[in-house]
Amino acid sequence: MSNETDSDLVGFGATLGLAENERIAADRSVPLRARLVAAVGPGRDADAGPRTPPRQRTLAAVAVWAFVLGLGGFVVGASALVRMIAGTPSWFQPTIVVIGVLGIALTVGGFATVQRRFVPWAMLGLATACLVAGAISTASA
Numbered sequence: 001m002s003n004e005t006d007s008d009l010v011g012f013g014a015t016l017g018l019a020e021n022e023r024i025a026a027d028r029s030v031p032l033r034a035r036l037v038a039a040v041g042p043g044r045d046a047d048a049g050p051r052t053p054p055r056q057r058t059l060a061a062v063a064v065w066a067f068v069l070g071l072g073g074f075v076v077g078a079s080a081l082v083r084m085i086a087g088t089p090s091w092f093q094p095t096i097v098v099i100g101v102l103g104i105a106l107t108v109g110g111f112a113t114v115q116r117r118f119v120p121w122a123m124l125g126l127a128t129a130c131l132v133a134g135a136i137s138t139a140s141a
Helices: 003-015 022-026 032-040 056-086 092-112 119-140
Strands: none
Touching (some): 056 092, 056 119, 092 119
């Protein structure tokens, strides 16, 4: 990076009053990364320490639950597609799409948050509720 860009980045943090240590933020002999940390702070996870990996049993249980939700979503989606081809009320298509996208997002979120204690179970539970809602709306269309 050029000196002009370096001074712009450091000046930005110092101008806003974000610099924890103005001397380090303005000192050109200090590496750019150290000056940026001095100018805008270390970030959210800098002091959190390393994360512990999830237990294998928990990871396996979340993966199996997500897999079962995926299979159920495929069955409900295929059934909804057949019903849409045969003709459905106007409310059905947007409803099933919103329920399906929400269920997929919750399943992915549950799998991605497997390191947390309760969050994956809550997300997978809500994804299961979405699957049940999708099955009910498909059956009633």
